[in-house]
Amino acid sequence: MADKNRRPRILVVEDEDNIALALDYVLTREGYEHDRIANGAEALPRIRQTHPDLVLLDVMLPEMSGYEICQNVRMDPALKDVRILMMTARGSAMERRKGLALGADGFIAKPFELKELREEVGRLLQNRAGGDG
Structure with a gap:
């Protein structure tokens, strides 16, 4: 049974400080527990260690792309309930299809x-909670 009083945990994987600051502002105001890393290579170990409810994942990162991270998370059965929201400056339909095909939510x-x-963060976290009613 899930603890209804526990705040959702979000991991932000974003290398651009200005975007990370905006995300920090929004997530803090919404009452989410969150942390940030700026390097793709550090993302998978952190996701495995902290098992966040949601990962806000930039596509273009140093050392490992968001696509690679997403694919690795989806191949790990222990992380099947982690939701992934991909973020990219190249918001083309092809980029979207690729992210969703690799398992992004x-x-x-x-x-x-x-x-x-x-709205998107709220939707993904609501879906994660599953249908109680």
């Missing part, structure tokens, strides 16, 4: 509206 183009981000 959502896709958002940068720059994004904060309202759009809040």
Whole structure:
């Protein structure tokens, strides 16, 4: 049984400080517990260690792309309930299809509206909770 009082945990994987600051602002205001890393190679070990509810995952990262990270998370049965929202400045339909094909739960183009981000994060976390009723 899930602890209803526990705040959702979100891991932000974003190498651009200005975007990470905007995400920090939104996530703090929404009451989410969150952490950030800026390097693709550090993402998988951190995801395995902390098992976040949601990963906000940039596509273009140093050392390992968001696509590679997404694919690795989806190949790990222990992480099957981790939701992934991919973020990219190249918000083309092809990029979106690729991200979703690799197992992303959502896709958002940068720059994004904060309202759009809040809604997408809320949708993914609600879906994670599963249907109680």
